[in-house]
Amino acid sequence: MERYEPAKIERKWQEIWAREGAFTVPNPEPGSVGDDRKTYVLEMLPYPSGELHMGHVRNYMLGEVVSHFRRRRGEAVLRPMGFDSFGLPAENAAIKEGGHPRDVAERNIAAIRTQIERMGWAIDWSRVLATHEPEYYRWTQWLFLRFFERGLAYRREAAVKWCPNDQTVLANEQVIDGRCERCGAEVEAKSLEQWFFRITDYADALLDEMALLESWPERVLTMQRNWIGRSEGAEVVFEVEGSGETIPVFTTRPDTLFGATFFVLAPEHPLVSELVRGTEAERDVLAYVRRSAARSAVEREEKDKDGVSTGRHVVNPATGEPIPIWVADYVLMEYGTGAVMGVPAHDERDFSFAERYGLAVRTVVAPAGEKAPPEGAFVEHSADERLVNSGRFSELPAPEGKRAIVEWLEAEGRGQATIGYRLRDWLLSRQRYWGCPIPIIHCDRCGVVPVPDDQLPVLLPEIEEYLPKGRSPLASAEDWVRVSCPSCGGEARRETDTMDTFVDSSWYFIRYTDPANDGAPFDREIADYWLPVNQYIGGVEHAILHLLYARFFTKVMNDIGLVGFREPFARLFTQGMLHRHGAKMSKSKGNVIVPDEYIERYGADAVRLYLLFIGPVEQDAEWQDAGFEGIVRFLHRLWRVVLEAAEAGDEGTADGPLARKAHETIARVTDDIGRRFALNTPIAAVMELVNEIGRRPGDPAMRFAAETAVSLIQPYAAHIAEELWERLEHSRLWEEPWPEADEALLERDSFVLVVQVNGKVRGRVEVPAGLPEDELVARAKELPRVRARLDGVEIRKAIVVPGKLVNLVVQG
RNA sequence: GCCGAAGUGGCGGAACUGGUAGACGCGCUGGACUCAAAAUCCAGUGGGGCUUGGCCCCGUGCGGGUUCGAUUCCCGCCUUCGGCACCA
Numbered sequence: 001m002e003r004y005e006p007a008k009i010e011r012k013w014q015e016i017w018a019r020e021g022a023f024t025v026p027n028p029e030p031g032s033v034g035d036d037r038k039t040y041v042l043e044m045l046p047y048p049s050g051e052l053h054m055g056h057v058r059n060y061m062l063g064e065v066v067s068h069f070r071r072r073r074g075e076a077v078l079r080p081m082g083f084d085s086f087g088l089p090a091e092n093a094a095i096k097e098g099g100h101p102r103d104v105a106e107r108n109i110a111a112i113r114t115q116i117e118r119m120g121w122a123i124d125w126s127r128v129l130a131t132h133e134p135e136y137y138r139w140t141q142w143l144f145l146r147f148f149e150r151g152l153a154y155r156r157e158a159a160v161k162w163c164p165n166d167q168t169v170l171a172n173e174q175v176i177d178g179r180c181e182r183c184g185a186e187v188e189a190k191s192l193e194q195w196f197f198r199i200t201d202y203a204d205a206l207l208d209e210m211a212l213l214e215s216w217p218e219r220v221l222t223m224q225r226n227w228i229g230r231s232e233g234a235e236v237v238f239e240v241e242g243s244g245e246t247i248p249v250f251t252t253r254p255d256t257l258f259g260a261t262f263f264v265l266a267p268e269h270p271l272v273s274e275l276v277r278g279t280e281a282e283r284d285v286l287a288y289v290r291r292s293a294a295r296s297a298v299e300r301e302e303k304d305k306d307g308v309s310t311g312r313h314v315v316n317p318a319t320g321e322p323i324p325i326w327v328a329d330y331v332l333m334e335y336g337t338g339a340v341m342g343v344p345a346h347d348e349r350d351f352s353f354a355e356r357y358g359l360a361v362r363t364v365v366a367p368a369g370e371k372a373p374p375e376g377a378f379v380e381h382s383a384d385e386r387l388v389n390s391g392r393f394s395e396l397p398a399p400e401g402k403r404a405i406v407e408w409l410e411a412e413g414r415g416q417a418t419i420g421y422r423l424r425d426w427l428l429s430r431q432r433y434w435g436c437p438i439p440i441i442h443c444d445r446c447g448v449v450p451v452p453d454d455q456l457p458v459l460l461p462e463i464e465e466y467l468p469k470g471r472s473p474l475a476s477a478e479d480w481v482r483v484s485c486p487s488c489g490g491e492a493r494r495e496t497d498t499m500d501t502f503v504d505s506s507w508y509f510i511r512y513t514d515p516a517n518d519g520a521p522f523d524r525e526i527a528d529y530w531l532p533v534n535q536y537i538g539g540v541e542h543a544i545l546h547l548l549y550a551r552f553f554t555k556v557m558n559d560i561g562l563v564g565f566r567e568p569f570a571r572l573f574t575q576g577m578l579h580r581h582g583a584k585m586s587k588s589k590g591n592v593i594v595p596d597e598y599i600e601r602y603g604a605d606a607v608r609l610y611l612l613f614i615g616p617v618e619q620d621a622e623w624q625d626a627g628f629e630g631i632v633r634f635l636h637r638l639w640r641v642v643l644e645a646a647e648a649g650d651e652g653t654a655d656g657p658l659a660r661k662a663h664e665t666i667a668r669v670t671d672d673i674g675r676r677f678a679l680n681t682p683i684a685a686v687m688e689l690v691n692e693i694g695r696r697p698g699d700p701a702m703r704f705a706a707e708t709a710v711s712l713i714q715p716y717a718a719h720i721a722e723e724l725w726e727r728l729e730h731s732r733l734w735e736e737p738w739p740e741a742d743e744a745l746l747e748r749d750s751f752v753l754v755v756q757v758n759g760k761v762r763g764r765v766e767v768p769a770g771l772p773e774d775e776l777v778a779r780a781k782e783l784p785r786v787r788a789r790l791d792g793v794e795i796r797k798a799i800v801v802p803g804k805l806v807n808l809v810v811q812g
Numbered sequence: 813g814c815c816g817a818a819g820u821g822g823c824g825g826a827a828c829u830g831g832u833a834g835a836c837g838c839g840c841u842g843g844a845c846u847c848a849a850a851a852u853c854c855a856g857u858g859g860g861g862c863u864u865g866g867c868c869c870c871g872u873g874c875g876g877g878u879u880c881g882a883u884u885c886c887c888g889c890c891u892u893c894g895g896c897a898c899c900a
Binding site for chain 1: 815816817818823824825826828831832835836837838839852853867879880881882893894895896897898899900
């Protein structure tokens with residue numbers, strides 16, 4: 001018998017698919033939109049920083065199986081591919097290896113594309129894009145200008161996070177525990193002019209419109225909710241004694257206003273220097289501010305709370321008492337107003353601060369029905385609490401107290417209900433070379449002027465010296481920077497910052513629908529046909545950054561009228577990571593395995609199958625060569641068994657046990673892929689079927705069972721399935737409809753009845769289907785091991801589960 | 813500290829709605845084929861016990877509970893992993 005030689009057949013079918021455009025899907029004809037038999041399957045686009053490893057391959061297998069399955073179920077399936085090729089990884093790689101980032105990126109893209117093609121994935125290559133190509137980033141710039149027109153992109157001086165290693169600013173989202181998420185360097189604070197997207201305007205939409213999502217992992221939604229950090233509270237205005245100046249604070253506990261015994265400003269608060277100017281405290285306060293500035297975020301958080309008194313006071317609007325103003329770095333300038341009222345009795349942080357500096361502690365909320373807690377102590381939050389020591393608000397339950405105090409503040413003009421967010425505006429400018437230029441011109445007369453649409457794209461200039469030096473490398477391209485102002489024609493300068501790569505990847509999923517459009521980023525009708533993405537697939541590491549930004553972009557595009565949908569991804573699936581030797585695959589750990597040599601020796605199909613067989617896709621998994629061998633064996637067995645069946649000739653679709661097994665397998669695999677999203681168990685089901693065929697040589701249903709096995713395994717092992725299908729005298733399995741199980745054949749005429757006594761299995765007996773309950777009980781009682789236990793005792797109850805089991809409950 | 817997910821043989825995992833725990837694969841043991849080996853094929857394989865052609869007991873992280881019946885539901889704990897964390 002001919003041997004299974006994957007290298008030969010895989011090349012053959014890959015060529016056929018490419019030649020026939022097997023996985024190229026056309027856009028709908030204009031006007032014919034409305035057909036809902038479409039599926040948009042999308043995996044997060046890869047960053048071409050090196051080559052593809054097994055972890056990536058596993059991720060793409062998920063979309064692979066789903067798109068084959070749904071196409072064969074009659075849907076138009078869009079599954080594109082592209083490359084997120086701008087950004088630090090390509091630039092850093094270029095710096096290390098020497099050379100231009102473009103060359104590095106394009107070399108990596110070519111290498112990855114070759115790897116992908118060798119995997120034989122069903123991808124529509126006619127829509128491929130790379131975010132560094134001018135044909136793409138022209139429209140990234142165009143979208144930026146639309147944001148700019150609406151005030152959603154703006155420039156301001158801000159205290160920003162600076163990575164001293166990457167020599168660029170970072171978005172808040174890119175700072176983890178005070179460190180750069182890319183390189184791990186401790187982040188520094190700097191004050192710089194930067195570009196921002198006003199994502200905070202969309203904070204509520206980003207929260208509320210989660211309701212429009214069909215199926216997202218709960219934990220991803222929770223992470224986004226935490227990140228946005230909406231909290232309801234009030235802004236309370238405090239007046240500085242002596243100057244009449246006012247300082248607002250944000251609080252979620254306006255009910256504790258009477259307990260505010262001190263007031264704290266963040267060291268960065270703009271009023272600090274003014275408040276202490278010329279006072280005795282000035283030197284100490286300014287020294288404290290300097291010391292805080294030198295402390296890293298991590299240090300600030302780990303030390304005990306400290307601070308310094310300003311000697312000045314504000315008036316507590318509730319009590320009319322003057323309370324001291326302190327400066328302390330446990331108050332963060334980035335959150336709320338950079339100032340807080342200190343309520344030590346009801347806030348742990350304020351309490352430890354008050355303890356250290358001997359500040360007054362006043363209880364103003366106490367559990368109902370109990371006698372007042374001791375003065376000067378911290379009082380835990382409790383379910384049923386009421387206000388005390390709060391003037392006319394005393395005795396009110398806390399929620400009402402909150403409302404009443406806010407109402408009173410509003411009437412007095414001393415505050416109002418507000419909502420605080422943890423979310424900050426998205427800092428999008430980067431002082432690096434390899435990114436999308438910001439299409440803005442600075443003119444001394446006209447100020448900040450957008451580049452007119454018809455002058456897009458603003459091409460990234462070719463420069464030799466692109467190394468990060470703390471200011472934008474683009475600034476050194478003097479000919480490029482110098483430009484005439486589009487508004488007044490005078491001398492002007494180009495913006496030299498580039499965009500964060502997350503901007504590039506915030507709209508690519510729409511460009512795929514209309515990738516060659518050179519008059520607009522995409523056609524709205526086509527975009528509205530394909531989107532939202534029916535199944536988005538990616539790593540949970542993008543739970544906040546990319547997914548939040550893409551949602552934000554989509555909402556803005558919808559508000560502008562560019563698209564008809566509010567959410568880009570209806571269903572999201574986050575897959576687990578692939579480990580090896582107990583650790584996540586990474587170059588630094590040296591445990592990376594690439595598919596290439598495995599493809600060469602065992603074929604792409606073995607790699608494809610194994611990566612899904614290894615375990616549930618949503619869980620982490622461990623690559624084991626021993627397990628891989630089992631799959632290689634299975635493919636050889638499949639090959640042999642099917643070729644034997646092909647020789648057996650067509651004896652028609654008989655019924656009988658093997659035919660029934662085949663239909664059962666169809667039902668299982670269809671349900672697992674289509675409904676349960678379980679991609680490992682279908683492989684086991686097909687293995688069972690193949691084992692069964694091997695055990696029954698000469699069975700009249702052999703050929704049918706073999707065809708079924710081949711057809712069901714096709715989304716996983718596309719090459720061998722196609723080859724075997726051809727040898728079974730058919731053609732083009734990828735276009736063949738997905739098989740359907742014959743319900744009638746699934747009905748069994750007998751089954752194995754499980755018999756329990758007091759819930760423990762004591763026997764099994766084959767019985768005909770459809771027996772009445774009392775007959776089932778009678779059969780159960782006849783079993784010897786059951787009879788032995790019924791001797792001399794009374795059956796109190798008999799539970800019958802039709803088609804499954806009988807449980808006899810006896811005394812005792 | 814708060815939130816979330818997970819814990820099943822020697823290993824990866826299966827058991828979907830409370831109804832046969834361990835499908836499928838790896839490994840291991842025995843057998844067939846072979847001069848021999850590899851490959852392949854067949855059979856067995858959770859643990860313990862016994863009067864061993866069979867039967868009994870135990871068994872899904874630990875302790876309770878609900879139920880005729882719990883890997884599955886409820887309460888309490890332990891461990892591991894992930895996220896958030898001075899957010900006023």
